[in-house]
Amino acid sequence: MTIACLHTAASNIAIFDQAAQSLGMQPTQLSHIVMPHLLAEAESTGGMTALQQHNLEQFLHSLTPWFDAIVITCSTLGPVADGFTAQGNHCAVYRSDRLLADEVHRLPGKALVLCAAESTLAATRALFCPPGVPVEQLPEVQLIPGAWAAFKAGKHDDYHRLIAQAVEQGKQQGAATVALAQVSMTAAASHCATPPLTSPHLALRHCLR
Template identity: 65%
Template sequence: MTIACLHTAASNIALFDAAAAACGARSSALSHLVMPHWLEEAEQSGGMTSQQQQRLAQWLRTLLPWFDAILITCSTLGAVADDFPAGPAGCPVYRTDRMLAQAVHQLQGRTQVLCAAESTLASTRRLFCPPALPLASQPAVQLIPGAWAAFKAGRQDEYHVLIAAAVREARQQGADHVALAQVSMAAALPHIDAASQPLTIPRLALAQVFAQRPR
């Protein structure tokens, strides 16, 4: 199978390639499409407008005949995947942060969801803490101050250190599970000890897709 990964940051390519290898997939299983201008437009307008969503949906429809599945890896663009109709060949379009949220909702115990980008905090809370989910079962969603500013400024080491520190703090405060809400946050895993490894989007999303469709 061939999976198209729609990214808005080129740095996410390596994270998904590593996740595919960990899942035992062939190197050609992923096709990466890096489209930073979609995120830039959304940020300039304070979030995706209905017109931007329509244009993105129309562009995605042109990809459906060519792939077995499409993953939208950017949290800001992810809402376009909600209720997106499958193409004529049955190509589903996934919102990867929703895949993580669904996995979190199946966990027992206390879960802390860490968010790096303030612009996605509200949508992340809506995704991970829907009104239909009992209050006692809802995870806590926490923004990591300064993380996104470090990422956008190219200070990757600082970005990773801030995430690792937030994971440690969540564990110290009693979280049974920790989840990282943005794809780019998975790059911090080498800075986190093995016993405290959080759930991350790349490996979880690919594992789910590969489980549903042959490789």
Template identity: 45%
Template sequence: MRIACLHTVDSNAAVFEAARPPGASLRHVVRADLLSVAEGAGGLTPAIRDETRALLAGLAAEADAVLLTCSTLGPSADGLALRVDAALAAATATAPGPRLVLYAVATTEAPTRALFAVHGADFEMRLVPDAWDAFRAGDLPGYHARVAEAADAGFAEGYATVALAQASMAGAAALCRRGLPLTSPAAALAALLSRPGTPRG
């Protein structure tokens, strides 16, 4: 199965390669500028949405499936790609409650909240303090440590399920000690491979 991934951070390519199942090949396209402009604008704008959709349409012409891995740009995917956070929302909705959804960048909050609500999940959302600053500074270990600390705090508070809303957060799961959070790369790839008629080679 040929899967094209549109990322807005370089490190997400490695995250999805680590989660890649047998029989799937991944093509990675990174457009960090789209997230940078969205952050500067305070969120997704019509112009960014249109540019993202054009990119997704081009990728769809050359792949069996397309993944949009950026939560901020997520609403651009409609009809063109699978939002990885949509797969995560679906998995979270069927997981045990109570549920906590963690996110690291402010522009992700609104689209993530709307998406999880559509999937019927009863959840609380929480920003991981200072995590995105660490990521932007190139401190990936520090970023994942902050996310893992927040996830463990959630489990300690009694949340049965903790979901990591952004794909870039997935590396924190291995650092957690009180439970295993749900991550969007694993959820999205599993969702693709479970579709009827999915190519296996």
């Protein structure tokens, strides 16, 4: 199986490579495509516009003949995977945060979902809190103030520290499960006393199955 990961941050490459190694995947099975301008465009318009979504769909169609699966690792771009159908081939397109949401919905107890980037907040709430889910089963979705500014400034230690603090605070306030909605947040898990749920391992495992 060959899997392509579509990233908007180059730092996500190492995160997915590590997850692939933990699953016993061969290096030739995983490819990375990094397109930071797609996130920059979405952030400039307060989220993806219809035109941006159309352009991304066309790009995905150009990739599908070459891979068995494509994983969109950016939560802002992820909604494009919903309802996407490859034309004339077997390639499936997934959003890594949906596979994380499925895991959150399966687990009992109060759940907290943390976001770092404001541009992904609406898409994350729509994904983790869909219509029809009983109120008592809906997770709480929170934005971590200052986290994304630290990431964009290259202050990754501060970024991870802010995320770890938010995880611990959520646990102290009674969350049975804390999930990190964005792939770039994954490295912060090693700074937490109780590791939160993250999407890279879940996404690759799902593709392999």
